[in-house]
Amino acid sequence: xxxxxxxxxxxxxxxxxxxxxxxxxxxxxxxxxxxxxxxxxxxxxxxxxxxxxxxxxxxxxxxxxxxxxxxxxxxxxxxxxxxxxxxxxxxxxxxxxxxxxxxxxxxxxxxxxxxxxxxxxxxxxxxxxxxxxxxxxxxxxxxxxxxxxxxxxxxxxxxxxxxxxxxxxxxxxxxxxxxxxxxxxxxxxxxxxxxxxxxxxxxxxxxxxxxxxxxxxxxxxxxxxxxxxxxxxxxxxxxxxxxxxxxxxxxxxxxxxxxxxxxxxxxxxxxxxxxxxxxxxxxxxxxxxxxx
Amino acid sequence: xxxxxxxxxxxxxxxxxxxxxxxxxxxxxxxxxxxxxxxxxxxxxxxxxxxxxxxxxxxxxxxxxxxxxxxxxxxxxxxxxxxxxxxxxxxxxxxxxxxxxxxxxxxxxxxxxxxxxxxxxxxxxxxxxxxxxxxxxxxxxxxxxxxxxxxxxxxxxxxxxxxxxxxxxxxxxxxxxxxxxxxxxxxxxxxxxxxxxxxxxxxxxxxxxxxxxxxxxxxx
Numbered sequence: 001x002x003x004x005x006x007x008x009x010x011x012x013x014x015x016x017x018x019x020x021x022x023x024x025x026x027x028x029x030x031x032x033x034x035x036x037x038x039x040x041x042x043x044x045x046x047x048x049x050x051x052x053x054x055x056x057x058x059x060x061x062x063x064x065x066x067x068x069x070x071x072x073x074x075x076x077x078x079x080x081x082x083x084x085x086x087x088x089x090x091x092x093x094x095x096x097x098x099x100x101x102x103x104x105x106x107x108x109x110x111x112x113x114x115x116x117x118x119x120x121x122x123x124x125x126x127x128x129x130x131x132x133x134x135x136x137x138x139x140x141x142x143x144x145x146x147x148x149x150x151x152x153x154x155x156x157x158x159x160x161x162x163x164x165x166x167x168x169x170x171x172x173x174x175x176x177x178x179x180x181x182x183x184x185x186x187x188x189x190x191x192x193x194x195x196x197x198x199x200x201x202x203x204x205x206x207x208x209x210x211x212x213x214x215x216x217x218x219x220x221x222x223x224x225x226x227x228x229x230x231x232x233x234x235x236x237x238x239x240x241x242x243x244x245x246x247x248x249x250x251x252x253x254x255x256x257x258x259x260x261x262x263x264x265x266x267x268x269x270x271x272x273x274x275x276x277x278x279x280x281x282x283x284x285x286x287x288x289x290x291x292x
Numbered sequence: 293x294x295x296x297x298x299x300x301x302x303x304x305x306x307x308x309x310x311x312x313x314x315x316x317x318x319x320x321x322x323x324x325x326x327x328x329x330x331x332x333x334x335x336x337x338x339x340x341x342x343x344x345x346x347x348x349x350x351x352x353x354x355x356x357x358x359x360x361x362x363x364x365x366x367x368x369x370x371x372x373x374x375x376x377x378x379x380x381x382x383x384x385x386x387x388x389x390x391x392x393x394x395x396x397x398x399x400x401x402x403x404x405x406x407x408x409x410x411x412x413x414x415x416x417x418x419x420x421x422x423x424x425x426x427x428x429x430x431x432x433x434x435x436x437x438x439x440x441x442x443x444x445x446x447x448x449x450x451x452x453x454x455x456x457x458x459x460x461x462x463x464x465x466x467x468x469x470x471x472x473x474x475x476x477x478x479x480x481x482x483x484x485x486x487x488x489x490x491x492x493x494x495x496x497x498x499x500x501x502x503x504x505x506x507x508x509x510x511x512x
Contacts, residue, residue: 237365238363241365275366276365276366276369276370276502277366277370277502278366283366284366284367287365287366288364288365288366288367288368289297
């Protein structure tokens, strides 16, 4: 029965779920819950008397792709090499300031650089497989570290993670140098992954590769960041824009009428911010191609 | 310095400014035709819209091509996005001019009520000024001037409301009523041109500041 006394029910337009097209920012954990892998405070690097980089402070987060961009000589490669103490291998290099890795001083007196490089793997610009079989390349790290239980499984897992397994599973004994450039680079990534690192450092990992192989490496980084934290140096700004969650822009500071030049960190922010509305004019000039 | 990108951006922006000049010509034509009940001029205004549409399409294609080839970022990206919107706003303004011209033709031969002439005079002048301010503030990246469009828009809105009241007051005679109803649409078109000018101002503010915000909130 209709109750004519009742108030007519108001028809409401209702609320609408807010749209958000920025997938990258949506999938990013909020700042307060991001776990810090590296905390760098006031870092400077000198080679003898010459300063390469000074006053860098930055936090690198877990399961992020963090990109370092900047013109030649800005110290971005020097900087990434600090994260696994590669600069220790250069006799004149002096690293000042502090890098904490999960809260522990990376350059502390009791830290073993070999252990550091096991946890923090590195991939270089030019693929550098050993002149050995595909299998032996991947098995190299685990063998050196005595991780030889289930070696076949470890090799398969690493090759799978590097998206190379399907292409090489029938020729594991073949020489790695017979692979294409892009395959060799993925093999080098697999070689890093085989020792189950925590962080992957990549110094221009795709600059020697053709566009298709580059896309595969970029896709791979997107997959790998679920399990690893990735730090990449790239001179390809669009690559940083495509793959990085956070981007740091380094520039060259010129002093003493051009006699002294060293790298400085200009701006570090989310990648969309860096490429749509950077805070610093120098970043704007660089990403728009007006400088460098 | 990416010379070709900067040149292309400059060309696109110049094309948008020229399109703005075309819209101003269309508006002046539409207002003149309305005032003098000049059906011939109204036809010219309607045909002239093809010029605006051609310009609109050329800019649209230019932007598409630039995005595909140059992958602009930062201020370049904001410029392209702002021009994309401004281009559409200008095209819509020209369409309103066409509507005014078509209505002018429809009321030709119907008795007019002179009381509205003054209101349209004022609204036309204000709409023209707003287009001018929106284009100038875009060219000079002048956020303050762009924001001044809000106050100008308030004036055109008031004139629109007055015109509607005047039409309601006509009453009586059927033919004059038809004329009045059609003139409400004319008034509305001029008012909408003002709204689009404000939207262009918002694009200028986005281009300068990097943050998009509406100058006025329709819910307030």
